[in-house]
Amino acid sequence: MPFADTSLRDEYAAAVERVAGRVLDALPGGGGPAAPARPDDGPPPPAVRAPDESPLSRAELAAVRVLGPDAFAPALLDGRAPDPTTALTAAQALDAFPAATTDPARPETALVAAWRDRSTAQLLARAGRPTVAPSAEHVPAPVPGPEQLGWPRWSVVMAQLSALALPGLDGAVHELARRHDLALARGAVRSMIRRDHRTAARLARWLARTAADGVPPRLELAPVIDRIRLAGDGSARTALDLAIAERLWKERPLSEGPMRGGPAGRGLPGEVLPGESLSGEGLPGGAAGPYGAPG
Incomplete structure (x- = not known):
């Protein structure tokens, strides 16, 4: 039913926000002004809970799947190897939500998913949790x-x-x-x-x-x-x-010096051709089109 579908989408969207907030809070040095408060300025919490400590809901596993490599951002930005807790959760998310069947009518969507999955698989392999599908060795188109x-x-x-x-x-x-x-x-x-x-x-x-x-x-x-x-x-x-x-x-x-190719103080790229602009206004294909924000 439409109402049930809407409720499920809202639940999954809320879970993505929760998990993204945990990852943000776990970033080295905090996540900047928008980061959630860290109690008592203590050590950063894990980006995701360990499933064996507190089982994640299916919506939260879906959120980890949506975030993909971003779930590992705190460790990577800190120059550390992917942590075992996040790797375990990411592996379970891949098992719970395998790659969708490729839609021939949307080849770019399939490519995006393939490259994101491969990157997640590479990070899992580094954490000692290699996956078969997706494989870290498989190079997408x-x-x-x-x-x-x-x-x-x-x-x-x-x-x-x-x-x-x-x-x-x-x-x-x-x-x-x-x-x-x-x-x-x-x-x-x-x-x-x-x-x-x-x-x-x-x-x-x-x-x-x-x-x-x-x-x-x-x-x-x-x-x-x-x-x-x-x-x-x-x-x-x-x-x-x-x-x-x-x-x-x-x-x-x-x-030293101004930004590449740009007049001092303007920061405009120098490789823009006559009649073009950085925003693309007036260019063929530069007009506003139906490109929505990516999911």
């Missing part, structure tokens, strides 16, 4: 670039893959982001203009990750992060994206 999809659509796909923008993970998707950081910057600006702050936060993660990898930044991300905190949806998931982006941005190699 390449993600198309902006030249195939157009940068507005491609930037939405990359936003859906933002859980891969973590230290300790690297591969073809990360190389794609480093190669097309201008398209990521355009996507972030476009999302801000459209007030799609969730997508903007996820693209900010990729821009922070490429900067941490040594790619000269296209945007000054600190004001972008601050703006999303003020005007965003206030959800724990967006707060988690912002906290990760902020941590990666602070760890970028610092260089």
Whole structure:
């Protein structure tokens, strides 16, 4: 029944928020202004409860499945190996919610799921819990670039893959982001203009990750992060994206002089062609389209 379906969706959405809040609270140094209060300033709690200590509900397991590699963010940002508690829970979430059957009509959705699952499997393998499906050894098909999809659509796909923008993970998707950081910057600006702050936060993660990898930044991300905190949806998931982006941005190699290719004080990318703009307004494919915030 529709009412039952709505109730179940609400329950799962609430569980995602709860688990994202726990991950946020467990980040090294806390999760920034949006992090839940930590009682008595004690040690960070585990990102997820150990199933053998307090069994997780099916909704909470689904939430861990949705977060994917982000469940391991506290350890990865702290330079540690994936912790056994999170690995156990993530493995149980994969068992409870195996990969959905591929929909030929939505190849990009299947690609996003395949790459996220592979990254989760890689982290589980490092924690001593290798999985068969998904396998850490299986390399999914390449993600198309902006030249195939157009940068507005491609930037939405990359936003859906933002859980891969973590230290300790690297591969073809990360190389794609480093190669097309201008398209990521355009996507972030476009999302801000459209007030799609969730997508903007996820693209900010990729821009922070490429900067941490040594790619000269296209945007000054600190004001972008601050703006999303003020005007965003206030959800724990967006707060988690912002906290990760902020941590990666602070760890970028610092260089002298203005931002790459941009006039001093403006920070605009120098590889924008005549008649183009960073936001893409006026470009073919740059008009606002039906691209919703990724789930």
